Amino acid sequence: MKLIRDLFRDYRFAVSFAVLFGLVSLAICSAFSPYDPRRWYQVPRDQPPSSKYVLGTNSKGQDVFWEATFAIRNSLVFSLIAASLSRAIAILLGLIAGYLGGWPDRTLTFLTDTFLVMPLFLFIVLLSMLLKGRLTLGILGVLLGFFGWAWDARVIRSQVLSLREREFTKTALLSGMPTLRLVTKEYIPHVLPIIFSTLINNMSWAIGMEITLAILGLLKMDIPTLGVMLRWAISYQALLLGYWWWYLTPTVLSILLFISLYWLSASVSEYLDPRSRLQRVGVR
Amino acid sequence: MWVIQAKGLKAFYILHILGHTKIVKAVNEVDLEVLENEIYGIAGESGCGKSTLLKALLGVTIAPLRLISGQVLYRKDGEELDVYALKPEELRKLRWTFIAYVPQGSMSVLNPVRRLSRTLEDFLASHEGLKGRRQLMARAKDYFHELGLPPKILKAYPHQLSGGMRQRVTIALATLLAPKILIADEPTTALDVVVQRGVLQMLTDIHRKLANTLVLVTHDMGVHANVSRRLGIMYAGKLVEEGEVSELFTAPLHPYTRFLIKSLPKLGDKGSREGVPGMPPSLSELPSGCAFHPRCPLALPICREKEPLLSKEKPGHRVRCWLYLREGP
Amino acid sequence: MRFFKEYLLPRFLQFLLVTFLGINAAFFIPRFFSSDPILETISTIRSHGTYLDPGSVEKIISDLKQLYGLEGTLGQQYLAFWRRLFRGDLGLSFFQFPEPVVRLIGRALPWTLGLLLPSTLLSWALGLLIGGVGGCYPERRWVKVLDVISMLVRPLPYYIFAFALLIVFAYVIPWFPLGGGLSIGRQPEFSLQFIREVLHYAFLPFASLTILGTAVMYQMSKLIVQSLRTEDFVQYAQLGGVKGRIIVFKYLVRNAMLPLFTNLVLSLGQVFGGAMITEIVFSYPGLGMLLYNAVVQADYNLILGITTISIVAVTTGIFLADLVYPLLDPRVRYQ
DSSP, rough: OOOHHHHHHHHHHHHHHHHHHHHHHHHHHHOEEEEESSSOOOOOOOOHHHHHHTBOOOOSSOOOHHHHHHHHHHHHHHHHHHHHHHHHHHHHHHHHHHOHHHHHHHHHHHHHHHHSSSEEEEEHHHHHHHHTTTOOHHHHHHHHHSOOOHHHHHHHHHHHHOOOOOOOHHHHHHHHHOOOHOOOOIIIIHHHHHHHHHHHHHHHHHHHHHHHHHHTOOSSSSSSSSHHHHHHHTTTHHHHHHHHHHHHHHHHHHHHHHHHHHHHHHHHHHHHHHGGGGHTTOOO | OOOEEEEEEEEEEEEEETTTEEEEEEEEEEEEEETOOOOEEOOOTTTHHHHHHHHHHTTTEEEEOOEEEEEEEEETTTEEEGGGOOOHHHHHHHHHTEEEEEEOOTSSSSSSSOHHHHHHHHHHHHOOOSSSSHHHHHHHHHHHHHHHOOOOOSSSSEEEHHHHHHHHHHHHHHHHOOSEEEEETTTTTTTTTHHHHHHHHHHHHHHHHHOOEEEEEOOOOOHHHHHHEEEEEEEEEEEEEEHHHHHHHHSSSSSHHHHHTSSSTTTTTOOOOOSSSOOOTTTTTSSSSTTTTGOOOOOHHHHEEEHOOOEEEEEEEEOOGGGGGOOOO | HHHIIIHHHHHHHHHHHHHHHHHHHHHHHHSSSSSSSSHHHHHHHHHHTOOOOHHHHHHHHHHHHHHTTTTHHHHHHHHHHHHHHHOOOOOSSSSSTBBHHHHHHHHHHHHHHHHHHHHHHHHHHHHHHHHHHHHTTSSHHHHHHHHHHHHHHHTHHHHHHHHHHHHHHHHHSTOOOOOOOOOOOOOSSSSSSHHHHHHHHHHHHHHHHHHHHHHHHHHHHHHHHHHTTTTTHHHHHHHHHHHHHEEEEEEIIIIHHHHHHHHHHHHHHHHHHHHHHHHHHTTOOTHHHHHHHHHHHHHHHHHHHHHHHHHHHHHHHHHHHHHHHHHHOOOHHHH
8 A cells, every 4th residue: 555655646646547547437438338339320410519418429420428438448458459469579589588698689689679670660551551451459459569569678688688697596596496487486576667667658659550550541440449530530621620529539538548658657667666767768 | 183074974875765765874973084194094894885985075975875964174275174064166176176086996987988188178177277278288298197107098088998097097187186185995996916006006106296195995904004004994884993004903903903904814824814704784774782793703792782982092093892991881 | 990890890781681671571571461462452443433344354453463563473573573672663653653663752752851850860969968958957947847848748659749739730820831841833943932931831740750759869868867977987077076067068968979879770760650650640742641642542562662662761771870870989989
């Protein structure tokens, strides 16, 4: 409990916790939606916000508020898939490279660096293009998960590299501790703060990439996400027609989401390990 | 006549880790006087607070290090200056002209991306202004020459010099403006033995030439025996014994000092030498009473309970140990 | 000579290898997916409402095979691909037939580079300086204000930040055009008015990239300087009474340059992608916009061409940066 109290002393944690709590509640609300998010013309079109339609309605005849609850839910879900998958890859490669050293390390580091410097955005576009029409949220999550690991694998590797030099590794090895136990028992806890903060940052990256792909028109347009919502608003010229509630809702929601995710990760990881700050921004 | 005086000096590191506060008592009630034109040695195991004491004497307490209480006084031109009451700019001007510092002989005390001449200029320009820069540089070159350093190394970058050369350059840099006090922190550690001798020779030569005060910190008792005139022994943040080197080495009082001296190699001595038994205490969790009692073979019951005071055993010889305190607890 | 062997040569080889791997990925990825770009293209043509009789479909398929370099076995395709690439031939665009992809890219690239290079350099220099000074005086009011601003801007993805700027400064307050690189029909000429118009149109995308980049660099530079402050050489200079201004600029900021530069180089690929995304928001006529059109029209040759050129551009940029780095760090220069 002291941990929670200490964390709340950081204004960033308090703010981001409150905002995220609100956003997650919104996402949960989607379960009680009176409308099916895929069906059109369920309510009068293009109504500004009113007591009946809190955030107005769009040109497709959908209630923007309930549409947004689905969008947040879906964005959170697929970004969690993407971030978990890329975390798994990053941890695996980082641990292997850092622990084994030698040529596996050199090969993996080269691979990681190659991935790091590539304009990945273009590869993601290319792949989404080839998967067009089949890009469900799950597949999108896997696709983004496959691309988001390089930076963090690098960070984890350098962390493991420094752990390997420490006394307890030698003690553990000399006392006959199996490698796997050593890695899971001793190393994982040390890299946990980094994994946590990069998990959140990676979710944020995935959501941002999703928005971009949606704008490019590469996603299935019938599953509402923050990006798809924005894409519909833009393709219906909501900006020019002055339906501000339509394009501002996903924009403001995603801005809130990005900022609160970032603040959460920054405050928590700084609290867990003040020295990891430099590594978190990628400076070794 | 003293030139630096510390009165009841306490400087602690205050660390905040995971919401807990940890206090490292690195310098704990140190009283000492360093006299004009002497070589004052400070000895002790690593982690006993020697380096922190130097920082406190130099007036640099940057967080997490904090001055808790006490005073540091300099005597400059007959005037007593309270270091911690000076304005930052006044203190800055005292540095290098009045009190200078030679750090541990490590790789990284010189700006890695600047040529030595530029670093030299930074120091000179900060104290003498930019006017007559060429003259200053000429003077610096002469000085380097005088110390037997080839002037062409001024064009080099720090990483191009050997460790010993770098250390000589740092000493030359520190003494360029003829400071009244030179403080050297482990100046010969990390250098190999042959180079060590040269560096020490250079320090004592400069000391003689400038007729200034040298405060020499090293854990190496052999160096103290050869170079220092008076010696203070530190243990767990405190001064436990202080006296003339000749007396300290022939008749050490504190059991800790005896261990330190016994551990020195002697000519013709074939027996094995003993080190100090046990480990030095953590400065954040000091033992009760006298901090040395867990390692002390002569510990009395009282050592566990109460801290001894630093008493004047003989003129010019002080010791902090219950064995010599006559008055009862 | 040692510098050449130990610094330049490995980096040059790495540059070649990374470029080679990247281009290979661009070649193989489409071929490993079951989705057939030819059928895709035909369905796109159909969806545009064009009627195709079976005979013309056959003709289109064989034409497309030739166009996309899909004739023969994989091995033959691969060799042909590299042969064409060395001739600077990236094939023809399908939807702007028979315009060569290289020419389309050549027209767009200057816009992208004109946006990307100044904004990247400016955000690096600004971030370094402001963050560096901020790291020296973290308690000052203006530093705390900048901290909060950077904490707000930094997490925003390129698209959202650019979109927000567009809404505020082009739509709500119409100071800047809603998009484009020039007003429609404007011919390039060498006049003050023309230059002013170019700058006017470029301002928002430029500001978007620069502000985001500066926020990242600011935070990084500040952290680097804060850790540099505990380095021996900085503390030594302080103990030596070196003036504060000299320490801030010639010791802290100067040394923070090195890791910050390395970091910039490593993130070049991301920055490049970010610039393309920003262009799409502002309909800026660079590579990003070209990509957008290519995606909308399913123009495979164009997408592959853009990907290939981008890979070469980014890896070349990194190699050039590697060439510049020794100028900043004498430890590399005089080994």
